Every structure is written in C-alpha cells, then in structure tokens.
Amino acid sequence: MTVVIDTARCPLCGEANRCAMEIERETGQAQPPCWCMAADFSLAPLDTLPPALRGQACICARCAAGKPPAQD
Template sequence: MKCPLCGKSNDCAVAAGRDPDSCWCMTATMSSSALASIPPEAQGKICICAQCASRDRSEG
C-alpha cells in the first residue's frame, strides 16, 4: 500500500499478510503533526510510511 502523505510504499506488514507485531510501526514513535496530516478519508484505513511518521510536517 502507498502512504497517503507521500505516495511511497508504507511497508505495512498487515497489508502484506504478515504478523502485525512484525510491522515497523509497532515500535515507532509517530509525529503528532504527521498523524494530523493524514487525510480524513485515509484515517484508520491506510498507514503512513516510516519516513512521514517521523517527519515534523511543519518543516515542509
């Protein structure tokens, strides 16, 4: 699946049919500004990628 913020692969283990505990997001710290940037239609449906999750969206 693609990240709804940048369009790159989000490397989601769940979407790939792997154990959810093996997903990078289970141990990642997500930037609150990145989470707030997720379009409403994608919230709870499509994961963002690790790069976007760690990026402060106010940095541009």
C-alpha cells in the same frame, strides 16, 4: 465520488509504506512484526491527513518520523 485507497502506499506522501500486516492480509503469508509496532509516531504530521483518509492505510516510516519527502 469514491476515493480509491491503495493500502500499500502512505496516504501522506504516496510512497510504499512496507506494512507487514497489509502484506500478510493480501498474501496470506505470515510476516514478521511490522516496523510500525515499535515506531514513535509523535512527529508524524497526522493533522495534515484529510479525515476521509484516516485509518485507511499506514503511513510510511519517513512520514512517521516527521521527515519531508525526498526532493527529486
């Protein structure tokens, strides 16, 4: 079984991660520095991420800050 990973989505919550580096890779158009270059990831629940998904896609700013997903 192959897992398809959407690199534009946060692997923790599924929301758009807005990764400028991924946008540049996909479009070939230069982007400003990504928000993640200055982010503090110390509160991110990275230990909940399955090993197979680690290092495959950026997490979003909300997850990086350790905030829970918005409830609809």
